[in-house]
Amino acid sequence: MTSSNVIRIGLIINPLAGLGGSVALKGSDGAATAAQALALGAQPQAQQRTMQALKQLGACSEQVQFYCGSDELGEQVLQQLGLPHQVVYHPSTQPSTAADTQAMARMFATEQPVDLLLFAGGDGTARDICAVYPDDRPVLGIPAGVKIHSGVYAISPAAAGKVLQKLVSGELTSVTRADVMDIDEEAFRAGTVRAKRYGEMMVPAELQYIQAVKMGGKESDELVLADIAADVIESMEDDTLYIMGSGSTVAAVMEELGLANTLLGVDVIAAGQLLAQDVTAKQLEALITAHAGPVKLVITVIGGQGHIFGRGNQQLSPAVIRHVGVENIIVVATKRKLQQLNGRPLLVDTGDPELDQELTGLQTVTCGYHDQVLVRIAGV
Numbered sequence: 001m002t003s004s005n006v007i008r009i010g011l012i013i014n015p016l017a018g019l020g021g022s023v024a025l026k027g028s029d030g031a032a033t034a035a036q037a038l039a040l041g042a043q044p045q046a047q048q049r050t051m052q053a054l055k056q057l058g059a060c061s062e063q064v065q066f067y068c069g070s071d072e073l074g075e076q077v078l079q080q081l082g083l084p085h086q087v088v089y090h091p092s093t094q095p096s097t098a099a100d101t102q103a104m105a106r107m108f109a110t111e112q113p114v115d116l117l118l119f120a121g122g123d124g125t126a127r128d129i130c131a132v133y134p135d136d137r138p139v140l141g142i143p144a145g146v147k148i149h150s151g152v153y154a155i156s157p158a159a160a161g162k163v164l165q166k167l168v169s170g171e172l173t174s175v176t177r178a179d180v181m182d183i184d185e186e187a188f189r190a191g192t193v194r195a196k197r198y199g200e201m202m203v204p205a206e207l208q209y210i211q212a213v214k215m216g217g218k219e220s221d222e223l224v225l226a227d228i229a230a231d232v233i234e235s236m237e238d239d240t241l242y243i244m245g246s247g248s249t250v251a252a253v254m255e256e257l258g259l260a261n262t263l264l265g266v267d268v269i270a271a272g273q274l275l276a277q278d279v280t281a282k283q284l285e286a287l288i289t290a291h292a293g294p295v296k297l298v299i300t301v302i303g304g305q306g307h308i309f310g311r312g313n314q315q316l317s318p319a320v321i322r323h324v325g326v327e328n329i330i331v332v333a334t335k336r337k338l339q340q341l342n343g344r345p346l347l348v349d350t351g352d353p354e355l356d357q358e359l360t361g362l363q364t365v366t367c368g369y370h371d372q373v374l375v376r377i378a379g380v
Contacts, residue, residue, distance in 0.1 A: 005345070005378050006065045007115050007168050008361055010108035011085075012101055012129070014121035015072040017046045017145040046144040049157040050077050050120045053142045056161025057083075060168040067112050069096070069104055088112050101128040109133055115361035116167065118160075120144040123182040126152050130180040130199040138175055138362065138374060139201050140164065151178030152203050163204050167362065170343045172335065173374045175364060176205040202364075204374060224334050225252035227369040232298060232332060233257060238271040241291040243284060243324065245299035246313050249332050253298065266315045281317040288323045296328045297321070306341045308377070309359070310349030318352035326358055331365045331375075338365065338375060345376035353379070 054077065057064065066085035068074025073096060078085040089107060091100045101121075105128070108114045116138050119125060122145015130152075133139065141153035142160045154160035166173055177200045229252045236242065244250050244267045254261035254269075261267060265278035268287055276287060288295050297320075302311045308331060309316060321329075331346070348359045356379040363377045 005360070006063060007376065008113075009064055009066050009164075010104070010112070010114035010117045011050075011066050011068040011074040011078070012104050012108075012117070012119040012121075012125075013046050013050055013069075013072065013074050013077065014096075014101060014119070014125040014144070015046055016095060017121040017125055046120045046142075047072060047077050049144040050074075050142055051081060052157035053118075053120075053154075053161035053164065054078075054081055054083060056158060056165050057168065058165065060165050063168050067108065067114060069100065072096075073100065073104070098124070098128045101125060102132045105129045105133045109137070116140060116164075118142065118164065122148060123150050123180070126150045126180045126201075127182050127198050130201055133201065135177070135199065135201055136364070137202060138204060138364070140203060149181040152180060152201050167204060167374060170345055170376050172338055172343075174205040175202050175372045175374055177201070178203045224336075224368060225249060226256065227371070228332050228334070228366055229253040229256035231366050231369045231371070232330065236272075237294075239293040240270065241275075241287065241293065241295045242269045243267075243295065243297045243316070243320070244269060245297065245316065247300040247302055249300035249334065249337075250298055253332070264312065266313065279315060281315050281320055284315060284317075284320045285323065288320065294328065295324050296330060297324045298330045298332060300331065301333045301337055301346060306344055307347045307349060310347075310351070316350075318350050318355045321350060321355060321359075329363075331363055333365050333367060335367045335373065338367070338373065345378040348377055348379055 061083055064084065066078050066083055067088045068078055068085055069089040069091065070087050073089065073091065075085065075087050089104050105117065108117050117133060118140050119129060120142040125145065126141060129139065139152060140160060140163060142157050143153045154163055179200050180198045182196060182198060228249060232253050233256060244254060246264050246266060251261045251263050254267065257272060259269060259274045260277065262278040266284065267274060268276040268279060276283065299308055299313065301308055302313060346363065348356050350356055360377050360379055362374050364372050365375050366372050
């Protein structure tokens with residue numbers, strides 16, 4: 001079991017990425033093209049470029065735990081760099097294929113969930129991952145392919161490493177949705193660029209600390225809270241039960257909905273209607289049990305120490321949180337509040353050490369309208 005202060009990173013290396021570039025094949029999609037590139041003397045690039053990225057971690061390497069595939073799928077690079085890792089996937093054939101990339105991505109989404117999926121490859125690799133990996137979980141691409149049209153890749157391996165270092169060290173890092181693009185390699189070889197969009201994934205973005213308006217004070221905060229409320233409300237679904245935690249940021253959501261709110265308590269809503277006010281843990285459990293559809297929890301940072309659980313919201317008991325599920329927790333906070341933590345992580349103190357462990361890692365925090373950042377959660 002990893003420490004509560006460790007970031008879990010899933011690593012996928014496409015060892016065939018970039019093979020076709022140096023031998024003028026304009027890509028390396030497909031086993032036949034990769035074999036042709038190797039026969040022409042092409043040298044694999046993906047592992048070396050992954051090393052360039054991971055070397056940027058420096059002292060932060062003690063704060064990460066990697067999960068990877070065997071041999072050239074990630075294990076070799078991590079062994080050479082001496083980075084903590086666990087091999088969780090073994091390909092059934094050699095060389096590995098796109099099916100292995102997708103199998104690992106599925107594993108990192110379900111059986112071995114990670115805080116960040118890091119992958120090295122080209123547009124084909126991004127396509128394979130986009131097809132099976134949830135689009136609301138952060139990923140980061142290390143450019144290693146011939147074709148890099150997708151917005152999910154850093155501008156260089158070193159740049160990917162620097163972004164990774166910022167995430168691990170706890171810096172406030174914005175996230176955005178980026179397009180996954182790819183071109184038709186056969187048409188490209190014939191001199192025609194025919195690009196197609198295959199979806200989008202969530203990636204770290206440039207640090208953005210600018211609030212909705214430049215001035216500080218109450219008016220600025222009110223505008224930011226209105227933006228946060230608009231984002232949360234836009235994503236609400238009628239069949240979902242929403243548990244609304246305490247605090248002024250959540251209160252802004254309730255105000256925007258036109259519903260009464262218990263500032264220092266927990267309320268429950270569904271389909272835009274208030275179902276229960278100032279509920280206890282037992283009442284919450286009963287409401288969750290009686291509800292046939294999904295349940296989500298909206299919470300904010302409580303107190304000056306960065307707690308999201310265990311300070312002023314004990315109604316959100318371990319049983320309630322487990323019923324909701326880690327993936328259904330929506331954290332809202334202004335960037336001003338997060339910046340006041342000075343890089344310290346958010347904290348969880350549910351009274352259940354195992355649950356605290358499950359809650360640790362990187363958490364997406366809504367800070368405005370379509371504006372999110374990644375923040376670390378740690379146990380106490």
